[in-house]
Amino acid sequence: QVQLVESGGGLVQPGGSLRLSCAASESIFGIYNMAWYRQAPGKQRDMVAGITKDIRTNYGDSVKGRFTISRDNAKNTMYLQMDSLKPEDTAVYYCRALGLGYVYWGQGTQVTVSS
Secondary structure, X not given: OOOEEEEOOEEEOOOOOEEEXXXXXXXXXXXXXXXXXXXXXXXXXXXXXXXXXOOOEEEOOOOOOOEEEEXXXXXXXXXXXXXXXXXXXXXXXXXXXXXXXXXXXXXXXXXEEOO
């Protein structure tokens, strides 16, 4: 069973930056497609950014040009660099691994953008 652990969330002012990390319990990036999702109170969980096993990336329209997804295979860690943060980016952010017929989720990390 793959375990995913997110970290790096917190409180940041509008216009600020945060970098989220998702540490995997084993080497999965060459097998699984990875993604960041977020869920605000009362809303559905939406995909923010994805990175495939062959390192193709895609982004949600609301974060294009502001967020960057990446991964470090040696550290089994995926990242989400978030710049120019807005109050509407406030949510719990989750990482997800998808592959081999399995889906794994982390426990989430809270991001709050507020002055």
